[in-house]
Amino acid sequence: MRGVFVTGTGTEVGKTVVAAVIARSHAAAGERVAVFKPAVSGLDEGGEPDHTLLRRSAGSSQSDDEIAPYRYGPPVSPHLGAELAGETIERERLLDAAREAAHDADFLVCEGVGGVLVPLTLGYLVRDLARDLALPIVIAAAPGLGTINHTLMAVECARAVGLEVTAVVLTPWPNEPGVVETSNREAIERIGQMRIAVLPLIDLADPGSWPALSLSGGG
Numbered sequence: 212m213r214g215v216f217v218t219g220t221g222t223e224v225g226k227t228v229v230a231a232v233i234a235r236s237h238a239a240a241g242e243r244v245a246v247f248k249p250a251v252s253g254l255d256e257g258g259e260p261d262h263t264l265l266r267r268s269a270g271s272s273q274s275d276d277e278i279a280p281y282r283y284g285p286p287v288s289p290h291l292g293a294e295l296a297g298e299t300i301e302r303e304r305l306l307d308a309a310r311e312a313a314h315d316a317d318f319l320v321c322e323g324v325g326g327v328l329v330p331l332t333l334g335y336l337v338r339d340l341a342r343d344l345a346l347p348i349v350i351a352a353a354p355g356l357g358t359i360n361h362t363l364m365a366v367e368c369a370r371a372v373g374l375e376v377t378a379v380v381l382t383p384w385p386n387e388p389g390v391v392e393t394s395n396r397e398a399i400e401r402i403g404q405m406r407i408a409v410l411p412l413i414d415l416a417d418p419g420s421w422p423a424l425s426l427s428g429g430g
């Protein structure tokens with residue numbers, strides 16, 4: 212399976228934006244891109260759901276069920292969303308759905324849920340799924356104060372189970388970065404020994420205006 216698994220330092224840090232820009236970049240290069248998100252929660256809160264933004268970024272015709280097999284209304288961890296809905300998230304169903312999504316595509320962009328240690332069930336975490344899918348990891352993180360620690364913790368948690376961290380993406384990257392952002396970027400690169408990319412503020416409504424971001428293949 213060719214693709215990337217986009218995770219982050221936590222919730223609301225820019226995973227969907229980063230995943231969308233990666234998906235759009237591969238689609239704009241002529242590849243057939245599929246998207247996948249194991250579970251979506253918080254649908255009750257309104258706004259464009261992650262699976263919809265991912266689909267239009269990739270130019271995909273996948274159904275909601277094909278992109279995100281488990282979808283919940285309350286803004287809670289997926290394991291709790293499932294419990295409140297009276298079901299359990301099943302590893303095999305996720306793996307089947309991800310393989311099915313990848314089947315007719317050249318490239319799969321998978322967005323995790325929350326951070327790497329978020330439970331899909333209490334015995335199956337986001338990083339376990341990333342490992343089962345054998346996809347390299349991209350970590351979305353904020354550029355400002357506090358990000359060195361959060362980002363390096365996410366990197367360590369991924370590497371601890373043998374995952375390859377391809378890049379960290381700092382988002383949204385300011386037009387005029389200050390000393391803190393510049394220093395954070397250098398510190399994470401040096402300590403974490405990985406590639407750092409940055410993504411400026413984009414207009415989510417206009418994929419044609421997005422910068423290219425293709426992070427597969429390491430480097």
Ligand SMILES: Nc1ncnc2c1ncn2[C@@H]1O[C@H](COP(=O)(O)OP(=O)(O)OP(=O)(O)O)[C@@H](O)[C@H]1O
Pocket residue numbers: 219221222223224225226227228229261324325351382383384410411412413414415
């Ligand atoms: N480069 C960017 N350009 C525009 N908006 C951005 C950018 N980076 C982050 N944001 C904004 O930050 C917020 C969180 O981003 P996003 O929804 O991608 O986070 P997430 O990590 O996927 O959240 P969740 O955990 O709910 O899936 C959104 O309002 C998004 O528009």
Ligand SMILES: [Mg+2]
Pocket residue numbers: 226227228261322
């Ligand atoms: Mg998201």
